[in-house]
Amino acid sequence: MPAPASVLVLNSGSSSIKFGLFDISAAEPILLCSGLLDEHQAKPRLVVKSTGGHVLFEKKREASDTDSGHLFADVLGFIEDQFGKGCLRAVGHRVVHGGPDYSGPVALTEEITAKLEALTPLAPLHQPRCLAPVRTIRAIQPALAQIACFDTAFHHGLAPPASRFAIPRRFEARGLRRYGFHGLSFEYVAGRLAGTAPDLAASRTVIAHLGNGASLCALRDGRSVDTTMGLTPLDGLVMGTRCGTIDPGVLLYLQQHEKMSAEAVQHLLYHESGLLGVSGLSSDMRTLLASREAAAGEAIDLFTFRAAQEIAVMSNSLQGLDCLVFTGGIGEHSKEIRSAIGERLAWLGVRIDPAANDAARERINQSGSAVDVFVIPTNEEITIARHSAALLRKQPTA
Ligand SMILES: Nc1ncnc2c1ncn2[C@@H]1O[C@H](COP(=O)(O)OP(=O)(O)O)[C@@H](O)[C@H]1O
Ligand SMILES: CC(=O)OP(=O)(O)O
Numbered sequence: 483m484p485a486p487a488s489v490l491v492l493n494s495g496s497s498s499i500k501f502g503l504f505d506i507s508a509a510e511p512i513l514l515c516s517g518l519l520d521e522h523q524a525k526p527r528l529v530v531k532s533t534g535g536h537v538l539f540e541k542k543r544e545a546s547d548t549d550s551g552h553l554f555a556d557v558l559g560f561i562e563d564q565f566g567k568g569c570l571r572a573v574g575h576r577v578v579h580g581g582p583d584y585s586g587p588v589a590l591t592e593e594i595t596a597k598l599e600a601l602t603p604l605a606p607l608h609q610p611r612c613l614a615p616v617r618t619i620r621a622i623q624p625a626l627a628q629i630a631c632f633d634t635a636f637h638h639g640l641a642p643p644a645s646r647f648a649i650p651r652r653f654e655a656r657g658l659r660r661y662g663f664h665g666l667s668f669e670y671v672a673g674r675l676a677g678t679a680p681d682l683a684a685s686r687t688v689i690a691h692l693g694n695g696a697s698l699c700a701l702r703d704g705r706s707v708d709t710t711m712g713l714t715p716l717d718g719l720v721m722g723t724r725c726g727t728i729d730p731g732v733l734l735y736l737q738q739h740e741k742m743s744a745e746a747v748q749h750l751l752y753h754e755s756g757l758l759g760v761s762g763l764s765s766d767m768r769t770l771l772a773s774r775e776a777a778a779g780e781a782i783d784l785f786t787f788r789a790a791q792e793i794a795v796m797s798n799s800l801q802g803l804d805c806l807v808f809t810g811g812i813g814e815h816s817k818e819i820r821s822a823i824g825e826r827l828a829w830l831g832v833r834i835d836p837a838a839n840d841a842a843r844e845r846i847n848q849s850g851s852a853v854d855v856f857v858i859p860t861n862e863e864i865t866i867a868r869h870s871a872a873l874l875r876k877q878p879t880a
């Protein structure tokens with residue numbers, strides 16, 4: 483049997499690397515196998531599984547393997563062995579920041595890769611992790627097409643005042659504005675919502691992507707009109723290790739009075755803050771939920787307080803709230819967090835049904851709730867596969 487035309491999708495998040503291999507010979511990509519490297523684990527391993535859940539390939543990440551480059555070389559080797567030489571048509575990458583220029587996927591040339599690498603200061607936790615595999619794969623298979631799909635693209639239509647910062651206008655001309663992230667996730671979830679509840683497709687919807695990184699998107703007619711992340715993925719909600727929205731005076735204080743360098747402040751806000759900083763224990767919500775320590779409870783409390791607060795802000799941008807959707811590692815798996823956020827939003831008419839919430843059903847609101855509430859597992863990988871396949875059809879030599 484000839485090897486199926488396929489696309490390898492890489493989704494490099496802040497705490498995990500996910501990948502999927504998709505057969506793209508039909509109109510809708512079909513998953514052939516998937517992999518995960520969860521960096522919350524003490525000894526991270528890349529585990530590749532068949533769609534039936536069988537482990538096909540396992541690889542320990544070496545301590546020296548800081549950018550996971552060798553893992554991708556192994557993954558390419560595994561794909562050739564398992565699915566045949568020449569089946570790969572392209573690698574589709576999640577690239578977190580697309581800057582002002584990209585409103586959709588793009589075939590990665592050397593020039594574009596360098597331009598995206600230059601955006602590293604705007605997403606220091608993600609951009610190098612997303613782009614390192616591009617260089618590794620180019621070194622191994624220079625002729626293989628590589629395609630970037632951006633977190634920022636879904637929010638490209640954001641307009642003032644939502645996109646504007648209250649700083650002198652000359653900085654806006656230099657690109658300092660709200661870009662927003664998690665767009666591949668919001669795009670997928672909005673599509674699923676439209677399929678599941680077509681009457682809600684045009685409604686005033688807030689999608690809460692709650693993972694290690696966390697952000698909200700306010701959607702009207704399925705399009706992003708506001709979002710909590712800004713120029714960088716540091717803004718908005720409390721995250722695993724990121725602070726979210728903070729008085730900018732804190733940054734000045736740290737530099738001027740604590741005598742911290744800009745690099746030290748950056749490290750503090752991206753790597754040592756959020757759930758980890760407040761709990762002093764862990765960035766992993768599972769660990770905090772299982773802990774009896776008071777500081778763990780306080781970190782969870784701040785997380786749900788800020789999430790509910792920002793959902794109210796997004797509802798104001800929409801002038802009301804018809805539908806709330808939870809997604810991301812925490813949003814999909816934690817009934818406790820969904821319930822706590824729902825309780826804080828009771829004044830907005832959110833009523834979560836405890837039994838439906840416990841069972842993580844797709845719809846979890848009570849029948850009398852003014853707001854429809856859903857849990858929709860995200861799938862950034864298939865979104866990237868769809869975009870990559872579409873670009874290959876348009877530009878077969880991509
Ligand atoms: N069963 C669970 N209960 C609570 N939190 C969970 C559960 N499973 C996963 N999580 C949380 O999801 C987070 C990872 O989310 P995910 O969206 O996969 O991360 P990333 O931002 O790296 O893509 C972890 O930090 C973990 O705290
Ligand atoms: C943009 C972002 O924060 O992504 P992640 O949640 O994967 O870290």
Ligand SMILES: [Mg+2]
Pocket residue numbers: 495496693
């Ligand atoms: Mg993610």
